[in-house]
Amino acid sequence: MTSDHPHDPGHDHDHARTFQPDLSEPTSDAALIGVALRRLMIERGVYSAEEERATIERMAGANPGNGARIVARAWSDPAFKERLLADGAEAIKELGYDLSPLEFTVLENTDRLHNVVVCTLCSCYPRALLGQSPAWYKSKNYRARVVREPRAVLAEFGVALADDVEVRVHDSTAELRYMILPQRPAGTEGLDEADLAALVTRDSLIGTQRDLTPKDPAAR
Amino acid sequence: MSAPRFALGATVRIAERTPPVHHRVPSYAKGQVGRIVRVCHEHGLPEAYIRGDGRPFQRLYRVRLDQKALWRDYAGAAGDTLDIEIFEPWLEPAE
Numbered sequence: 001m002t003s004d005h006p007h008d009p010g011h012d013h014d015h016a017r018t019f020q021p022d023l024s025e026p027t028s029d030a031a032l033i034g035v036a037l038r039r040l041m042i043e044r045g046v047y048s049a050e051e052e053r054a055t056i057e058r059m060a061g062a063n064p065g066n067g068a069r070i071v072a073r074a075w076s077d078p079a080f081k082e083r084l085l086a087d088g089a090e091a092i093k094e095l096g097y098d099l100s101p102l103e104f105t106v107l108e109n110t111d112r113l114h115n116v117v118v119c120t121l122c123s124c125y126p127r128a129l130l131g132q133s134p135a136w137y138k139s140k141n142y143r144a145r146v147v148r149e150p151r152a153v154l155a156e157f158g159v160a161l162a163d164d165v166e167v168r169v170h171d172s173t174a175e176l177r178y179m180i181l182p183q184r185p186a187g188t189e190g191l192d193e194a195d196l197a198a199l200v201t202r203d204s205l206i207g208t209q210r211d212l213t214p215k216d217p218a219a220r
Numbered sequence: 221m222s223a224p225r226f227a228l229g230a231t232v233r234i235a236e237r238t239p240p241v242h243h244r245v246p247s248y249a250k251g252q253v254g255r256i257v258r259v260c261h262e263h264g265l266p267e268a269y270i271r272g273d274g275r276p277f278q279r280l281y282r283v284r285l286d287q288k289a290l291w292r293d294y295a296g297a298a299g300d301t302l303d304i305e306i307f308e309p310w311l312e313p314a315e
Contacts, residue, residue, distance in 0.1 A: 101261075103260055103261060103280075120248075121244055121246055147248065148248075148287075150287075150296065150300070151295070151296045152295070163297040164297070166300055167287075167301075168301045169287075169300075169301075171246065171302060171305070173244045173245070173304055173306070174263065174266070174280055174305035174306075174307065175260070175261070175263040175305070176260065176280075
């Protein structure tokens with residue numbers, strides 16, 4: 001496409017393809033109530049627009065890397081792991097994370113146990129720590145099925161489990177937020193915490209992935 | 221803060237009722253018998269928030285249910301379980 005032609009019909013570039021979609025204007029009652037409520041809160045000084053902006057930016061900055069960092073610390077430091085499993089909310093304060101008053105709860109996978117998290121009633125997720133949940137986590141399909149046929153759902157994610165591995169589903173119905181502590185992959189003995197954290201995926205923190213793969217040393 | 225009514229390991233039944241307000245007990249768990257696997261903190265009861273701030277706060281527990289008992293057609297292994305958060309007013313002692 002050239003940019004120096006006179007702007008007349010008949011030229012060959014496609015405006016439809018370069019057009020950026022705008023944010024849609026709120027039209028539903030629910031959306032309009034949201035707009036009005038926000039305006040009122042700011043007008044009444046409950047919070048300021050700047051505080052709202054900063055909060056959104058902080059929430060948007062949360063990502064699974066935070067969870068990976070916690071997992072890598074637990075793999076490297078048995079005493080931290082013990083504190084993490086006993087009281088996750090307190091333990092992650094050591095790394096500078098605070099989710100209170102939510103009770104952050106870490107569940108450990110073992111050779112005989114696989115944990116997976118769901119919120120059947122809505123989409124509870126430790127968002128302030130791990131960022132936005134994946135779209136499938138919020139889907140009715142996942143929420144309805146993973147409680148009653150977890151092995152079938154896990155198989156669709158590529159997790160095949162023998163019958164002697166217990167599957168434990170955690171339904172996040174109230175004030176707890178969950179993260180899985182996946183198993184440390186074999187062959188990672190020499191890795192430091194930063195390299196270990198790089199092995200941890202978002203889905204392994206939810207439980208829809210079980211086996212983590214050490215990166216090929218030649219590729220590093 | 222009041223002392224927890226149920227201890228770790230206690231067998232409990234989840235109440236089978238449907239208050240006409242927002243509550244956070246999914247229907248599949250109502251009437252089920254399980255065991256306490258974690259005694260959590262006290263928090264606002266969801267159905268009490270319609271009157272204001274959810275107070276008085278209530279003790280929360282994690283209750284473990286057996287999947288084979290939960291779903292008649294459960295196709296997974298016999299030892300599979302499901303853990304769920306339930307507030308104290310929804311729990312009764314069970315055999």
